[in-house]
Amino acid sequence: MYQLTARDIRRRNRFCVLQAVYAASGHTSRQQIAQATGLSFATVGNMIAELLEVGVLAELGYEAAGIGRPRAQLAINPERGRLIGVDIAETCIHVDVFDLAMTVLRSTEIPVDPAATTPDDIVESIVHGIGEVVAGDADRVLGVGLSVPGLVEPDTGTSVFSPYWHWQQVPLKVLLAPQLPYPLYLDNPLKASTAAQLWFGAGRDVDDLIVVTLRAGVGIGVVIDGLLYRGVTNSAGEWGHTNLVLDGRACPCGRNGCVEAYVSAPGITATLREIAPGSPLLASDDAATLAAVAAAACRGDSTAVAVIERTGTYLGVAIANLVNLFNPRRIVFGDLVARQLGVPLLEATRRAAAHHAMSDPFAAVTLELDPLPHNPASLGAATFALEGFLADRETFTSVSARRTRRTDAPA
Amino acid sequence: MYQLTARDIRRRNRFCVLQAVYAASGHTSRQQIAQATGLSFATVGNMIAELLEVGVLAELGYEAAGIGRPRAQLAINPERGRLIGVDIAETCIHVDVFDLAMTVLRSTEIPVDPAATTPDDIVESIVHGIGEVVAGDADRVLGVGLSVPGLVEPDTGTSVFSPYWHWQQVPLKVLLAPQLPYPLYLDNPLKASTAAQLWFGAGRDVDDLIVVTLRAGVGIGVVIDGLLYRGVTNSAGEWGHTNLVLDGRACPCGRNGCVEAYVSAPGITATLREIAPGSPLLASDDAATLAAVAAAACRGDSTAVAVIERTGTYLGVAIANLVNLFNPRRIVFGDLVARQLGVPLLEATRRAAAHHAMSDPFAAVTLELDPLPHNPASLGAATFALEGFLADRETFTSVSARRTRRTDAPA
Numbered sequence: 171m172y173q174l175t176a177r178d179i180r181r182r183n184r185f186c187v188l189q190a191v192y193a194a195s196g197h198t199s200r201q202q203i204a205q206a207t208g209l210s211f212a213t214v215g216n217m218i219a220e221l222l223e224v225g226v227l228a229e230l231g232y233e234a235a236g237i238g239r240p241r242a243q244l245a246i247n248p249e250r251g252r253l254i255g256v257d258i259a260e261t262c263i264h265v266d267v268f269d270l271a272m273t274v275l276r277s278t279e280i281p282v283d284p285a286a287t288t289p290d291d292i293v294e295s296i297v298h299g300i301g302e303v304v305a306g307d308a309d310r311v312l313g314v315g316l317s318v319p320g321l322v323e324p325d326t327g328t329s330v331f332s333p334y335w336h337w338q339q340v341p342l343k344v345l346l347a348p349q350l351p352y353p354l355y356l357d358n359p360l361k362a363s364t365a366a367q368l369w370f371g372a373g374r375d376v377d378d379l380i381v382v383t384l385r386a387g388v389g390i391g392v393v394i395d396g397l398l399y400r401g402v403t404n405s406a407g408e409w410g411h412t413n414l415v416l417d418g419r420a421c422p423c424g425r426n427g428c429v430e431a432y433v434s435a436p437g438i439t440a441t442l443r444e445i446a447p448g449s450p451l452l453a454s455d456d457a458a459t460l461a462a463v464a465a466a467a468c469r470g471d472s473t474a475v476a477v478i479e480r481t482g483t484y485l486g487v488a489i490a491n492l493v494n495l496f497n498p499r500r501i502v503f504g505d506l507v508a509r510q511l512g513v514p515l516l517e518a519t520r521r522a523a524a525h526h527a528m529s530d531p532f533a534a535v536t537l538e539l540d541p542l543p544h545n546p547a548s549l550g551a552a553t554f555a556l557e558g559f560l561a562d563r564e565t566f567t568s569v570s571a572r573r574t575r576r577t578d579a580p581a
Numbered sequence: 582m583y584q585l586t587a588r589d590i591r592r593r594n595r596f597c598v599l600q601a602v603y604a605a606s607g608h609t610s611r612q613q614i615a616q617a618t619g620l621s622f623a624t625v626g627n628m629i630a631e632l633l634e635v636g637v638l639a640e641l642g643y644e645a646a647g648i649g650r651p652r653a654q655l656a657i658n659p660e661r662g663r664l665i666g667v668d669i670a671e672t673c674i675h676v677d678v679f680d681l682a683m684t685v686l687r688s689t690e691i692p693v694d695p696a697a698t699t700p701d702d703i704v705e706s707i708v709h710g711i712g713e714v715v716a717g718d719a720d721r722v723l724g725v726g727l728s729v730p731g732l733v734e735p736d737t738g739t740s741v742f743s744p745y746w747h748w749q750q751v752p753l754k755v756l757l758a759p760q761l762p763y764p765l766y767l768d769n770p771l772k773a774s775t776a777a778q779l780w781f782g783a784g785r786d787v788d789d790l791i792v793v794t795l796r797a798g799v800g801i802g803v804v805i806d807g808l809l810y811r812g813v814t815n816s817a818g819e820w821g822h823t824n825l826v827l828d829g830r831a832c833p834c835g836r837n838g839c840v841e842a843y844v845s846a847p848g849i850t851a852t853l854r855e856i857a858p859g860s861p862l863l864a865s866d867d868a869a870t871l872a873a874v875a876a877a878a879c880r881g882d883s884t885a886v887a888v889i890e891r892t893g894t895y896l897g898v899a900i901a902n903l904v905n906l907f908n909p910r911r912i913v914f915g916d917l918v919a920r921q922l923g924v925p926l927l928e929a930t931r932r933a934a935a936h937h938a939m940s941d942p943f944a945a946v947t948l949e950l951d952p953l954p955h956n957p958a959s960l961g962a963a964t965f966a967l968e969g970f971l972a973d974r975e976t977f978t979s980v981s982a983r984r985t986r987r988t989d990a991p992a
């Protein structure tokens with residue numbers, strides 16, 4: 171059983187307070203934060219003082235309250251620094267520069283040449299992309315987060331395995347460090363999307379949620395009690411390769427019948443081929459096929475409706491299993507498939523899940539589409555950098571040491 | 582995000598220290614406890630002083646250490662009180678009286694008359710059973726724990742739904758309270774078995790494990806970071822009714838293809854019927870059939886071997902899904918099916934899980950048979966009472982208030 175120290179609690183409370191400020195999107199007050207977080211007013215005051223002192227928050231003046239003292243209005247100080255989010259995908263590398271209010275200042279996309287995908291090639295593209303957008307802000311970058319597909323070791327910054335480029339144990343952080351003199355944070359897109367939802371999306375008002383990412387591959391991020399659940403070796407949430415159909419379709423992972431083989435973009439294309447071989451909805455690539463299915467379903471095309479219905483059945487069964495096992499408060503569906511098939515897929519999924527899940531946990535959960543307008547992988551990667559900055563002992567320990575004399579854990 | 586208070590931490594540390602004492606099975610020292618728990622020596626000393634003061638622990642004298650001061654030997658004080666565990670099952674009610682070292686002092690079993698299963702009938706049997714075994718210890722009972730099948734609301738002590746008797750919203754605790762003047766704790770057998778493993782079995786040296794119960798029904802208890810995971814409405818871990826075979830066998834829950842329909846005792850009987858209709862291994866009830874299959878497999882009977890192999894494949898796929906989703910350190914299999922089919926089933930399950938699980942989380946987990954000799958549901962129910970006693974504010978707050986002046990949470 172791991173020991174919780176006062177520092178753990180302090181860091182957790184700091185995250186908690188700041189998440190409430192972001193959730194208020196604009197400005198807020200100590201009173202509102204105390205109400206939103208359930209933390210004591212004293213704790214909130216303490217955290218706010220610390221965040222003001224390091225310049226993360228700014229006071230905007232006072233708002234007259236109906237009764238009593240006017241309330242100081244607080245907001246994120248966007249100019250405190252810059253965060254960079256990098257989403258490394260199969261065909262392109264997306265780079266965003268954010269201010270501390272997580273507003274995108276500048277973005278770029280560097281295409282990935284399919285003939286140049288060695289680790290050195292990718293590192294060069296990342297460095298090049300960041301150089302393009304960092305501009306005059308190079309001195310103000312607090313950290314860089316990278317969303318790296320496949321199996322990632324965040325502690326060492328290693329890409330253990332990439333599904334696209336057959337990398338093995340690539341020490342990405344070590345390769346990047348000489349050219350990027352910032353704190354670097356790596357994890358996979360599922361973890362990144364989950365962090366983005368947790369801070370800025372579906373997790374702002376819910377502590378127990380599951381973020382389902384549906385694109386070429388599929389996967390989930392599980393948030394338990396406000397924290398990303400990682401399992402004992404950071405491999406938790408491998409939902410994409412749980413078994414859905416015994417002895418079913420071949421999956422890119424080499425197994426048969428995985429969830430991914432049915433509800434990913436290629437999986438849905440396969441379902442379309444099964445229902446209507448040679449259908450005119452089959453386009454040049456999976457994304458175009460999904461767009462065609464979505465448009466056709468709008469017109470009431472029976473093939474498109476059947477594809478969405480069957481996909482919703484597959485997804486609903488797989489989601490019901492998650493509902494039964496994790497008993498979460500909310501499940502949010504994001505990325506390509508969710509953007510293209512949206513509400514019709516959500517409705518079909520909900521019907522199937524309602525049948526397959528146990529009634530008690532199903533009654534406790536809501537199924538929703540991703541509310542975030544931005545690329546969640548890049549935003550989430552930048553969120554890793556934000557979390558890293560906020561957990562930084564050098565920035566915060568000296569402040570907290572001055573602010574309180576009781577920093578040791580109660581026995 | 583819920584707020585951790587100093588009291589939460591203190592209670593958690595108290596559980597942690599006491600679990601280490603139980604794990605030492607006999608006697609131990611402050612030094613060994615600090616080593617086993619990872620807690621600081623100061624924290625351990627503080628907890629031990631408190632536990633000695635309330636009489637839960639006793640000092641047995643000193644053992645000369647090789648170097649330095651002799652070490653005080655500590656042990657549970659079995660005479661501090663009595664705990665009662667009740668396992669309510671379909672055909673009988675099992676009652677155990679434990680001393681505080683969790684040694685069974687006396688047991689009894691009250692058969693359940695299939696014609697008398699109203700809540701009042703069952704309450705009468707429970708009270709009668711406890712009266713039979715409590716003997717001269719009535720004044721020393723610290724609490725009574727009850728393992729109640731089906732859906733249970735621990736906070737209100739309500740049996741929301743029983744799979745055997747078609748109860749709905751039975752306020753069991755309210756019905757029992759007038760006749761049992763002790764603190765009462767209710768939860769289902771899965772939660773009870775998990776608590777038993779956590780304190781006294783497979784969870785003694787592992788903080789992240791899954792306890793799989795395989796009998797007429799099947800289910801799991803999930804332990805994350807040393808704590809039973811309950812989900813947002815105490816419904817987490819409904820693995821028995823996750824989908825294993827799309828459009829598969831009918832399950833008693835009314836759905837099709839649930840895990841339970843394949844790996845429960847009746848599910849295995851159904852597999853035997855599929856493989857060899859009219860097989861001489863089919864006995865009068867599922868338990869006898871399992872015993873016949875186990876004995877025949879020992880002799881190399883091909884039907885019995887095939888039944889175990891196929892059951893292992895079903896179980897292995899369902900376990901692989903858990904490995905992928907939860908990434909635990911250990912999975913332990915207990916109850917009727919595991920006791921009867923033991924190692925052969927475990928080996929077949931391991932082979933199938935190795936194929937279906939992702940290699941990374943599979944490498945991190947061990948699959949094992951339940952190491953506990955005792956009825957885990959009754960032991961676990963008594964463990965709820967132990968936990969309740971240890972969390973009791975009246976017993977411990979006055980002591981801790983005397984022992985320390987800093988009991989408020991760090992801000």
Ligand SMILES: [Zn+2]
Binds near residue numbers: 422425429431
């Ligand atoms: Zn797969």
Ligand SMILES: [Zn+2]
Binds near residue numbers: 832835842
């Ligand atoms: Zn079922």
